[in-house]
Amino acid sequence: MSWPTPKTVVVPLDFSDESERAFKTAIDVAGDASSVRAVHVLFPLDAVSPGVAWGEITDESREQAVRQEFDKLQQRLGQSGVPFDVRVGNPGLEITDFASEINADLIVVASHGYHGFKRMVLGSVAERVIRHAACDVLVLRRTDAD
């Protein structure tokens, strides 16, 4: 029995190698770049770091920087045309909220992001997404896990 091709695939990115792999997988699974919706979640800004205190770092500047990173990522992979969204808040919750909003059929998430442990422990974002998602979730294991 074949698995139906999802019409909308959400892939959260934190620009780690693992999330890049999730991005490629999402495109493979969807078959078509425009069915994939990439999303990056920014932590809420604190008020005390030098950048914020001096007004140099704002949500707008961060979003701009992240979009540039995404363009670089697409260029690296020879992709284009994948829609990219930026949200602010708690990653696990924002990702699942976003997926619900756009009625996604599938979320492709790496099991660990930037600061994962090289053990069989699930990263907290992946865990949250599994817990709260309204749709199917595909979790990609770390390729260098034991």
Added chain:
Amino acid sequence: MKRLFLPVLLTAILASPVAARLYAQEASGGAAAESAEAVDSDEQAADAQEPTAGSEESPPTAIKEFEQQLDDVAGQLVGYIASVFFYEIVGHDEFSQEVDGAATDVETIRGLVQQAEEAGLNPQEINYTLTLPAGVVSDEEAARLQTEFGEEFTTGRTRTFTVSLAETADSQFVAVKPGVPVVVLWLVLGAIFFTLRMGFINIRGFKHAISVTAGRYDNPDDAGEVNHFQALTAALSATVGLGNIAGVAIAVMTGGPGATFWMIVAGLLGMSSKFAECTLGQRYREVRPDGRIMGGAMFYLSRGLKEMGLGPLGAGLGVLFAVLCVLASFGGGCAFQVNQSLNAVQENWPLLADNRWLYGVVMAAFVGVVIIGGIRRIAATAEKIVPFMCGVYVLACLWILVNNAGAIPAAIQTIVTEAFTPQAGYGALIGVLVMGFRRAAFSNEAGVGSAAIAHSAAKTEYPVREGIVALLEPFIDTVVVCTMTALVIVITGAYNNPDYAHFVADDNGAGLTSRAMQEQISWFPYVLSVAVVLFAYSTMISWSYYGERCWAYLFGDRSSMVYRILFLVFVFLGAVVSATNVLALSDLLILGMAFPNILGVALLSGKVKRELNEYWAKYRAGELETKAS
């Protein structure tokens, strides 16, 4: 508005048991728990007006009991940590003698003191401890003996005679000459090492530091969050705090004017330590996809040492540093600031003296609004005001100095001579030197590693460049601001004034500075109160950033809220815990960070040196791009 809910709720939770107890006491008119239970309400109302329990000055309230308990806990913590960090590795000398029964007679003690002298201990330098059997001697008797023996056998304020009780049958007399605590030695050796290794960068880099900070080499396209000036101001708002006003006063009070000299020396040497650690902070920082910078000692310790093949050591040191930094942010970055600023403020607003917890709650609310509520504007304003307040403070000190210009040469002479041959009562050279170095390190944080967290956010192509900017920090903080305070205290003779002895006893440095300046500028204490609160506030905000970064390093970004709540708890505690224990605890934790940091930076100093040489060669050859304006 939603985000304000949490800080308000928290302060309400913190304040409610305190307020409830206060209210209960007002209603029943009772004082201490022991008295007044079964007494008639009229009598209670009358009693509440008069002091109860004989020898105390004011009725002990439940608040004060709570404060006392907190103080005891703090005191115990201090004891444990101090025994490790302040282990006296050099110069420690001791004489001890057991005596049968209870040695409560003056002549017996005199004989013991003499024996200590004969054993080679200089009475000018010794602290005495007498432990008496608890079964035979009561608490009041012990306190009385402590005062009596203290007056009889110790000269000046720094030598102490402590009488304590223990469950023994006999008495124990110990005379101790304090040596150099290992942490101070570590800092001094580190600073000297870096100064020599970097070829006196603190001197030759000074002029360049000024032009870099002024923006001559700024390039907005460089990776980073803020420019050099902004990064320096951010770091300065953390270092310029109560240490510059209160800490210096305490140093001069207990170490004599000579401590000022050693403080300046420490400041100058510390510039090299700052240079090295901030260069490393830049080199091993992480640039996040959203443009944010994550850097600091925990990063250069773990990554830098890994590059050198010392991965496990680096990881261990990084974690140790992060843990100590979190604790230090609660102590010196938070509780100490609240405590000392309250001491300064309550001189002018006595209401606060009796209700210290109120200040704690208000401060917690103001800090909570920023770190939990996320209201940027307040923090931004406070941080920008710091350079301005610094200027005002320095100007006021200069005004006092100019007005007493005739006394300056004598004061300088006193400072220099006492640096090497301290007056009676201030201990020996070692004691004075240690005091000067301790206060400088606590004030300018050189060698401690915290400033690297702020400086790593600067936009620059060359890590060395930000290190050179960081040189200015200990200079401004210690050689300028601290020295101003010290000069005022020496010139006005405040440190020697018997009327101010109670400031010494309470370790209330800010109060002393306030009083000393009041003599010269009658209205200045009000300005000083404002300045002090602002300095304390900005230091707290900045240190909450350092602590949070270290907490995030240990536990991940998502757990920040836990840290912030703990921070607020400590803001409140800082107001209610007594000055001596808060001061000691703060000292310990900030200086303790120097252990992993200096070790790591020393191991990595080869890399710093190489980069410095490359950069300096380019600079000399005029190859560095400057802003085209």
